[in-house]
Amino acid sequence: MYTIHGALGSPYSMKMRSLMRYRRISHAWSSGAYVQQLAAEKSLPPVIPVIEYPDGSFRNDSTPVLYDLEARHPKRSIVPTDPAKAFIAHILEDFADEWVTKAMFGYRWLEEVDQVQMSRWLSFDAMKGGSVEASQGMAKTFRERQVGRMAIVGCTAANFPLIEDSTRRILQALEDHVVSEHWLFGTQPSLAEFSLYGQLSQLGVDPTAQAMMRADFPYAFRWLLHIDDASGIEGEWDEADAPLKPVVLSLLAEVGRVYVPFLLANEAAMQAGEETFQIEVDGMPYEQGTFKYQLKCLADLRGRYDALEHTVRLAVDPILDAAGLRELFQ
Numbered sequence: 001m002y003t004i005h006g007a008l009g010s011p012y013s014m015k016m017r018s019l020m021r022y023r024r025i026s027h028a029w030s031s032g033a034y035v036q037q038l039a040a041e042k043s044l045p046p047v048i049p050v051i052e053y054p055d056g057s058f059r060n061d062s063t064p065v066l067y068d069l070e071a072r073h074p075k076r077s078i079v080p081t082d083p084a085k086a087f088i089a090h091i092l093e094d095f096a097d098e099w100v101t102k103a104m105f106g107y108r109w110l111e112e113v114d115q116v117q118m119s120r121w122l123s124f125d126a127m128k129g130g131s132v133e134a135s136q137g138m139a140k141t142f143r144e145r146q147v148g149r150m151a152i153v154g155c156t157a158a159n160f161p162l163i164e165d166s167t168r169r170i171l172q173a174l175e176d177h178v179v180s181e182h183w184l185f186g187t188q189p190s191l192a193e194f195s196l197y198g199q200l201s202q203l204g205v206d207p208t209a210q211a212m213m214r215a216d217f218p219y220a221f222r223w224l225l226h227i228d229d230a231s232g233i234e235g236e237w238d239e240a241d242a243p244l245k246p247v248v249l250s251l252l253a254e255v256g257r258v259y260v261p262f263l264l265a266n267e268a269a270m271q272a273g274e275e276t277f278q279i280e281v282d283g284m285p286y287e288q289g290t291f292k293y294q295l296k297c298l299a300d301l302r303g304r305y306d307a308l309e310h311t312v313r314l315a316v317d318p319i320l321d322a323a324g325l326r327e328l329f330q
Contacts, residue, residue, distance in 0.1 A: 001054055003029075004027055005038050006050075007125060009125060009202065011101060011104055015062055016065065021228075021231045025073055032128060038058070047061060078189060078190050078191045082239075083308065084312050088319065089190040091301065094301060095259050097297075100196065104199045104203060106150075114206050114207050115146075120135065122139070151288070151289070154286065156288075162281055162286050165284065174217070176246070182223065185237060187235030188237065192251075194227065197228070252325065253323050256323040258281050260327060262294075264327065301328060305328075
């Protein structure tokens with residue numbers, strides 16, 4: 001049996017828990033203050049969740065773990081069988097992990113009402129007792145640390161108008177879709193849904209974001225609970241020649257609008273030895289420090305594209321062109 005060492009306030013923990021629930025992979029859920037130190041103890045990158053394997057080994061970084069589980073457990077795969085749709089699903093998974101996470105971080109730590117509630121709740125989750133005074137003392141320290149990291153991850157007040165506009169377009173695309181059907185690539189969930197769920201699950205809890213979702217995107221908000229435990233879903237993938245659903249095209253258009261310039265600007269800045277980079281989308285500025293992990297994500301996307309067979313590229317390229325993604329792969 002696997003153990004997910006995670007946290008309710010961690011989008012990647014919730015992503016992996018919902019994924020394992022759907023796939024019916026036997027696992028236990030474990031959370032607490034110790035999780036923050038576990039990665040370091042196991043000589044892993046300092047991120048959660050940490051997945052403990054049945055053989056006693058430990059891994060983290062949700063995307064590599066996701067694909068490792070695919071190799072180990074072929075039943076109830078979350079990768080579409082059609083290679084073109086699988087590639088597109090991976091693009092959306094990466095987009096959610098690396099861009100939509102900025103909405104999670106911004107909504108949680110920009111406004112005082114969110115800072116106060118979530119620092120207290122996350123400290124409560126970590127301590128699991130020990131008195132209100134102790135957990136609130138921990139919350140104060142945790143809040144200061146997280147707010148101090150805002151510029152590093154690009155979630156500043158100056159950047160947030162673009163992040164929020166992007167988030168609302170994502171939620172609107174989902175709202176329009178889920179009132180008719182739940183899944184993006186068939187009648188079962190893909191890796192894209194689980195990655196989107198991980199980030200949006202946090203918006204569904206934090207005060208400001210939850211109020212926004214309840215008011216403006218009520219069915220997308222409710223949809224989150226269906227992804228949280230989809231273990232009872234029995235479905236199938238769309239046929240290879242079936243057109244992509246409008247929600248997928250809308251999400252891809254958002255990737256082209258914000259994530260493509262973000263990735264390319266970060267790459268150019270890293271190559272030039274610059275410490276920061278800037279983009280502007282729809283007249284709204286965005287600036288943050290260069291980030292090496294995004295280079296890894298970009299290289300992975302390009303590697304997956306290069307590995308596509310010629311006939312698959314012929315199917316994928318017009319979709320990438322229409323959404324403004326082709327520049328990533330040239």
